[in-house]
Every structure is written in structure tokens, then in C-alpha cells.
Amino acid sequence: MRTTWDFxxxxxxxxxxxxxxxxxxxxxxxxxxxxxxxxxxxxxxxGIADGVTGIAADLTSAEACxxxxxxxxxxxxxxxxxxxxxGVNDRRPVLDTPDEVWERLIAVNLNSAFWLGRAVGAVMVxxxxxxxxxxxxxxxxxxxxxxxxxxxxxxxxNQLMRVMAREWAADGVTVNAVAPGYTETDLTSAYxxxxxxxxxxxxxxxxxxxxxxxxxxxxxLFLASAESGxxxxxxxxxxxxxxxx
Numbered sequence: 356m357r358t359t360w361d362f363x364x365x366x367x368x369x370x371x372x373x374x375x376x377x378x379x380x381x382x383x384x385x386x387x388x389x390x391x392x393x394x395x396x397x398x399x400x401x402g403i404a405d406g407v408t409g410i411a412a413d414l415t416s417a418e419a420c421x422x423x424x425x426x427x428x429x430x431x432x433x434x435x436x437x438x439x440x441x442g443v444n445d446r447r448p449v450l451d452t453p454d455e456v457w458e459r460l461i462a463v464n465l466n467s468a469f470w471l472g473r474a475v476g477a478v479m480v481x482x483x484x485x486x487x488x489x490x491x492x493x494x495x496x497x498x499x500x501x502x503x504x505x506x507x508x509x510x511x512x513n514q515l516m517r518v519m520a521r522e523w524a525a526d527g528v529t530v531n532a533v534a535p536g537y538t539e540t541d542l543t544s545a546y547x548x549x550x551x552x553x554x555x556x557x558x559x560x561x562x563x564x565x566x567x568x569x570x571x572x573x574x575x576l577f578l579a580s581a582e583s584g585x586x587x588x589x590x591x592x593x594x595x596x597x598x599x600x
Contacts, residue, residue, distance in 0.1 A: 360576045363387035367436035367579070368427045370414060370471055372399045374540025375490055376440030378568035379575050380407055386576065388436065391427040414441060415462040420470035428478055436579045437475040439512075440490040441467045446501040446546070457504045464508035468515055472530075476523060485528035486579045489516050490571070493536050493594050509534075513590055520588030529587035531578045536594030538566035562595030570595075 365388040369380040372394045384390045384404040391408045394400055400409025408430055412423040428434050443463050445456045468489060479485025494502050495509030513532055520530040537556050539547065547553045547565075557565060574593045577583055592598050 360386040360580060362436075362576075362580070365389070365435045366431035366433050367391070367438070368393070368424070368431070368434060368475070369438045369440060370394075370423075370467070371439065371441035371490075372403060372409075373440070373442075374543075374568045375535070375538065375571050376438070377403050378572060379438055379440060380404065382572045382576060383436070383438075383579070389431055391430055393423050393427070414467040414471065417466075417470045420467060421474045424471060424474035424478070433482065434475060434478045435484065436486045436488075437471070437479075438488045438490070438575060438579065439468050439471060441471075442490065442492075442505075442509075444502070444505045446505075448501055449503045452503060460504035460508055461511075464505070465511045465515070468512050472515065472519055476519060476528065479528045480523055480526045483527045485523075486581075486583065487516075487519065487528065487530040488575050488578045489513075489530075489532040490575075491516075491532040491534040491590060493534055493592065493597050495534060495590070496592075496598060516590075517588045524587050527584075529578070529583060531583075531587060532590045533571060533574045533578065534590050534592045534594065534598075535566050535571055536560060536592075536597035538568060538570070540568060559600065560595045560597050561599060564595065566593070566595060 367383045367388040367390045370393040372392045380392050381404045393410050393412050395413045397411045491512050492509040494506040495513045516530050516532045574591050
């Protein structure tokens with residue numbers, strides 16, 4: 356993969372290797388970083404990129420998150436970059452959303468963001484350097500129908516990120532988020548295949564297309580780079596203009 360970024364010697368951890376997470380992990384590895392990836396699905400961990408090490412972990416408990424970070428840090432010999440790309444969705448109206456759906460989405464999307472971020476911060480803050488990037492969503496800002504738990508979790512990620520950024524800025528650790536619009540991945544393919552869905556979503560985007568995982572490489576790697584050292588607490592919308600309308 357062609358890239359202008361140089362991450363030689365950088366130790367990176369990527370949590371969640373669905374479409375966007377896997378793409379970012381490959382881009383980091385292709386830019387010279389040593390990369391460890393986390394995912395609950397063991398099959399996703401195979402063949403991401405040469406030299407990328409996978410750790411299978413269910414990231415819905417504090418113990419598992421802290422254990423996974425500790426294992427990754429031991430494998431890498433430290434930690435410079437952390438990308439949180441964990442996320443699931445369940446589209447249904449509020450009145451049709453059962454408690455277990457709410458609890459699952461908050462556990463996967465938001466609780467893991469806190470537990471993993473806290474464990475990563477405990478390594479980076481004493482070391483005096485770190486780059487943390489959360490994959491958020493335009494749903495953290497916009498009020499999409501049938502997205503209540505997902506939108507709440509991504510809005511929570513945005514505020515969690517801002518507080519971490521405020522607390523850790525003086526220690527050389529930046530914390531930011533990249534918020535994609537609707538992106539074509541294996542995880543969204545079934546929804547996009549429903550009659551009329553793709554065209555309806557494209558009509559909302561000034562760029563007149565949906566996002567692709569590759570669209571997230573530049574924004575994420577910039578925020579993960581040494582060059583972004585004076586940028587912290589920000590949500591970078593990579594959405595083709597979706598949040599403009």
C-alpha cells in the first residue's frame with residue numbers, strides 16, 4: 356500500500372479489525388509500524404498483513420481489556436499508537452429496542468473505549484508520549500432514526516475522548532477521533548443491499564457517494580503521527596460532507 360507516512364519504529368495497537376480497523380492496521384504496518392491487533396473474531400485476525408500479530412479477546416469486560424493491552428505492550432515492548440475501531444450497530448426504533456440490545460451496544464462500543472483507553476493511557480502517560488485515535492461516527496452528532504444505542508455510544512466516545520485529551524495533554528499524549536459517514540464494509544453490506552437503502556444514503560452526501568475504508572487512512576494516520584502533536588480533543592469528520600446538510 357502506498358503511503359506518505361513514516362511509522363518506522365512505532366509500536367501500534369489496533370482494537371477491532373472489521374473493515375476500517377483492518378484497513379488502518381494494514382496502513383500502519385505498510386508504513387513501518389510494528390502492529391498488534393485485537394478482535395473477538397479469531398478468523399478476522401488471520402492474514403491482515405505480514406508481521407501483524409493478532410490477539411483474540413472479548414473486549415466487553417474490564418479484565419479482558421486490561422489483559423489484552425498488557426499482552427500487546429509486552430509483545431511490542433511499549434506502546435506509541437492506539438486506534439479503537441470497535442463497533443457494532445443494531446438498527447431499530449427506540450420503542451422496539453430491548454434492554455439487551457442497548458446493553459450490548461454500550462458494552463461493545465463505549466465500555467471497551469473506556470477500558471482500553473484507560474489501560475493504554477496508563478502506559479503512555481508515564482512514558483510522556485502517545486497517540487490515541489477513536490473511530491467515532493457522524494451518528495455521534497446527527498440524530499439518525501433507528502440508531503439510538505449506537506448514536507449514544509458514539510456521542511459518549513466523543514466526550515470520553517475529550518476528557519482524556521484534557522487530562523493527558525501535558526504528558527505528551529493526544530486523544531482524537533475520526534468520524535466517518537456511512538462506509539461500505541463487510542459489516543454494512545447486508546444493510547446496503549436492502550432495496551433503496553444505498554441510493555437513499557448517497558442522496559444525503561454532498562460527495563454523492565458512500566465512504567470506503569481507504570478514505571479513513573489519511574485522517575487516522577495523521578492523528579496517529581508525530582506531526583499531529585498539537586492537535587488533541589478533536590473530532591475529525593471524514594464524511595464526504597454529510598454533516599454539512
